[in-house]
Amino acid sequence: MTRTAIPIAREIRIPDPARVARALRAPDLGPRILFFTGGTALTETSRALAGYTHNSIHLVTPFDSGGSSAVLRRHFDMPAVGDLRNRLMALADRTRHGFPEIYDLFAHRLPKSAPPAQLRNELVTLAHGSHPLIAKVSVPLRDTVRHHLQIFQQAAGPQFDLRGACIGNLFLTAGYLESGRNLDPIVGIFSNLVQARGQARLLLDSNLQLRALLEDGRDVIGQHLITGKETTPLSSAIAELSLVDQALGNAPVRPPIREEIRDCIGGADLICYPIGSFYSSLVANLLPAGVGTAISRTPCPKVFVPNTLPDPEATGLTLADQVRTLLRHLRADAPNAIAIEDVLDVVLLDPCAAYPDSENPERELASLGLRIIKTPLTVPETGSIDPLLLSQALISLA
Numbered sequence: 397m398t399r400t401a402i403p404i405a406r407e408i409r410i411p412d413p414a415r416v417a418r419a420l421r422a423p424d425l426g427p428r429i430l431f432f433t434g435g436t437a438l439t440e441t442s443r444a445l446a447g448y449t450h451n452s453i454h455l456v457t458p459f460d461s462g463g464s465s466a467v468l469r470r471h472f473d474m475p476a477v478g479d480l481r482n483r484l485m486a487l488a489d490r491t492r493h494g495f496p497e498i499y500d501l502f503a504h505r506l507p508k509s510a511p512p513a514q515l516r517n518e519l520v521t522l523a524h525g526s527h528p529l530i531a532k533v534s535v536p537l538r539d540t541v542r543h544h545l546q547i548f549q550q551a552a553g554p555q556f557d558l559r560g561a562c563i564g565n566l567f568l569t570a571g572y573l574e575s576g577r578n579l580d581p582i583v584g585i586f587s588n589l590v591q592a593r594g595q596a597r598l599l600l601d602s603n604l605q606l607r608a609l610l611e612d613g614r615d616v617i618g619q620h621l622i623t624g625k626e627t628t629p630l631s632s633a634i635a636e637l638s639l640v641d642q643a644l645g646n647a648p649v650r651p652p653i654r655e656e657i658r659d660c661i662g663g664a665d666l667i668c669y670p671i672g673s674f675y676s677s678l679v680a681n682l683l684p685a686g687v688g689t690a691i692s693r694t695p696c697p698k699v700f701v702p703n704t705l706p707d708p709e710a711t712g713l714t715l716a717d718q719v720r721t722l723l724r725h726l727r728a729d730a731p732n733a734i735a736i737e738d739v740l741d742v743v744l745l746d747p748c749a750a751y752p753d754s755e756n757p758e759r760e761l762a763s764l765g766l767r768i769i770k771t772p773l774t775v776p777e778t779g780s781i782d783p784l785l786l787s788q789a790l791i792s793l794a
Contacts, residue, residue: 408792408793409792410769410771410788410789410792410793411771411785411788411789411791411792412791412792415791415792415794416448416788416791416792419448419449419791420447420448423446423447423448423449423450423593424450424451425451426448426449426450426451426452426791427449427451427665427666427791427794428449428451428452428453428663428664428665428666428794429445429449429451429452429453429664429665429666429667429668429790429791429794430452430453430454430455430660430661430664430666430667430668431452431453431454431455431668431670432455432599432667432668432669432670432678432681432682432687433454433455433456433457433483433670433672433677433678433681434456434457434459434460434479434672434673434676434677434678434680434681435457435479435623435672435673435676435677436479436482437670437671437672437673437677437703438454438483438486438670438671438672439482439483439486440486440783441670441671441781441783441786441787442454442483442486442487442594443486443487443490443783444783444784444786444787445594445783445787445790445791446486446487446489446593446594447787448787448788448791449594449791450593450594451594451595452487452594452595453594453595453596453597453660453663453664454483454487454594454595454596454597455597455598455599455657455660455661455681456479456480456483456596456597456598456599456681457476457479457598457599457619457676457677457680457681458475458476458477458479458480458598458599458600458601458602458603458604459475459476459604459605459606459619459639459676459680460476460478460479460619460620461476461605461606461618461619461620461621462618462619462620462626463478463560463620463626464478464505464559464560464561464562464565465477465478465565466620467556467557467559467561468561468565468569469603471552471556471557472551472569472572472573473603473643474569474572474577474603475579475598475600475601475602475603475604477565477568477569477572477579477598478562478565480568480579480583480596480597480598481502481562481564481565481568481586483596484583484586484587484590484592484596485499485502485503485564485590487587487590487592487593487594487596488590488591488592488593489590489591489592489593492590492591494533494534494537495590495591497529497532497533497534498533498537498589498590499590500529500532501529501530501532501533501541501563501564502562502563502564502567502590503562503563503564504529504562504563505560505561505562505563506518506519506558506559506560506561506563507559507560508559508560509559510559512557512558515558515559515561516554516558519545519548519549519558519561519566520549522542522545522563523542523545523546523548523549524542524546525538525542529563530542537589540585540589541567541589544566544567544570544571544574544582545563545566545567545570547570547571547573547574548566548567548569548570548573551569551570551573564586567582567586568582568583568586570582571583571585571586577601578601579597579598579601580597580656583596583597595660597656597657597660599653599657599681599684599687600651600653600654600684601654602651603642603643604639604640604641604649604651605617605618605619605639605640605641605642605646606618606619606622606637606638606639606640606675606676606680607637607638607639607640607646607648608622608630608634608636608637608675609634609635609636609637609638610630610632610633610634610635611632611633611634611635612631612632614632616630617640617646619676619680622634622675622676622709623673623676623708623709624708624709625708629708629711630708630709630711633711633712633713634675634709637675637679637680637683638650638683639651639683639684650683650684650685651684651685652684652685652686653684653685653686653687653690657690658686658690661687661690661691661694662690662693662694663694664694664696665696665794666696666697666698666699666790666793666794667691667694667696667697667698667699668698668699668700668701668790669698669699669700669701669722669740670701671701671702671703671704671781671786672703673707673708673709674703674707674709674710674713674718674721675709675710676709678722679721679722679725682722682725682726682728683725685729686729687726687729688725688726688727688728688729688730688734688739689729689730689734691726691738691739692726692729692734692735692738692739696794697741697742697793697794698739698740698741698742699741699742699743699744699790699793700718700719700722700740700742700743700744701744701773701781701786702715702718702743702745702751702757703751703752704746704749704750704751704773704774704779704780704781705752705779705780706752707752710752710753711752711753712753713753714753714754714757714760715743715751715754715757715760715761716754716760716761716763716764719740719743719761719764719766720764722740723736723739723740726739726740727739736764736765736766740766741766741767742766742767742768742769742793743761743766743767743768743769744769744771744773744789745757745758745761745768745769745770745771745773746770746771746772746773746774747770747771747772748772748774748776749773749774749779750779758770769793771785771789772785773785773786773789
């Protein structure tokens with residue numbers, strides 16, 4: 397496959413003071429940095445990045461199967477929207493008048509231990525505008541939220557389990573149902589309500605589950621059973637990750653991405669495979685058909701930012717193992733036609749970080765023929781990724 401020249405070939409400084417300063421002056425004109433992401437690991441970086449560009453794109457996994465998200469998914473046969481809501485709130489303009497009120501409302505969760513009658517009553521007061529949280533939201537935003545909560549009330553019925561339900565998730569669910577099971581319209585409304593400085597979209601608009609085949613031969617179905625955060629971490633390493641459809645008896649599926657998602661990928665100025673749960677947040681986003689092809693056809697830098705702290709999903713994987721797994725999924729559409737350099741250009745490393753399960757990360761990755769860029773990325777006291785440093789590094793590469 398013929399590739400055009402990409403910006404990563406230029407001589408660069410990371411961070412590049414000129415590029416960082418230019419981005420700070422005009423974030424509305426900032427680069428389109430696209431992330432394959434999920435969960436909360438990238439939340440603080442998303443907030444920091446919004447100071448440099450208002451054009452970032454976050455393709456979020458819809459496979460969360462734990463907590464109140466699982467209740468919504470079972471009841472309405474829909475994709476998970478919790479991670480999408482979280483990312484939109486991270487991108488929100490926190491300086492905007494009325495932001496604290498709308499943030500508090502959308503982040504509010506109904507009690508987990510209250511009796512059903514109390515939970516239904518609280519939802520009624522929210523939907524009708526008498527609840528203190530919604531009373532603080534200005535008109536016409538309040539009317540928009542009330543409208544959608546009333547739709548949710550009607551659709552859910554009296555038997556729906558409201559324990560721990562997040563109001564922002566209920567709002568998105570109502571819009572999904574009102575739009576004929578299409579999330580894009582309500583995501584647009586939500587983005588406008590919070591003045592999101594960037595885009596967040598679900599990679600797939602389907603109700604599918606993650607299936608992990610473990611090296612000991614066991615099958616684990618459900619994202620919440622894979623992450624090692626809501627349950628005991630897996631005792632065996634993950635050999636393979638795939639998607640299954642419970643409506644088809646957990647048959648494996650590989651649905652294609654929508655044209656809108658393909659266009660998002662194709663328009664990126666930089667593609668980032670970021671920190672987060674390696675399998676359930678990153679690799680999960682690469683499972684649908686067409687993702688790797690779209691990436692390979694996009695002439696921009698592609699950067700992997702590995703975790704600097706232990707990840708229960710990736711125990712025992714060296715950085716080289718992670719990259720090989722990443723590449724296998726990125727090239728799955730056409731293994732013989734998609735070259736490594738079509739889908740991955742750079743691995744970004746902190747020279748002082750102690751990467752889990754990797755004794756010599758630079759040597760491991762160099763053996764794969766990858767370009768390695770070393771720059772400070774972490775908070776020295778904790779070893780965690782510093783949101784500002786990572787944002788500045790990505791801005792410099794874009």
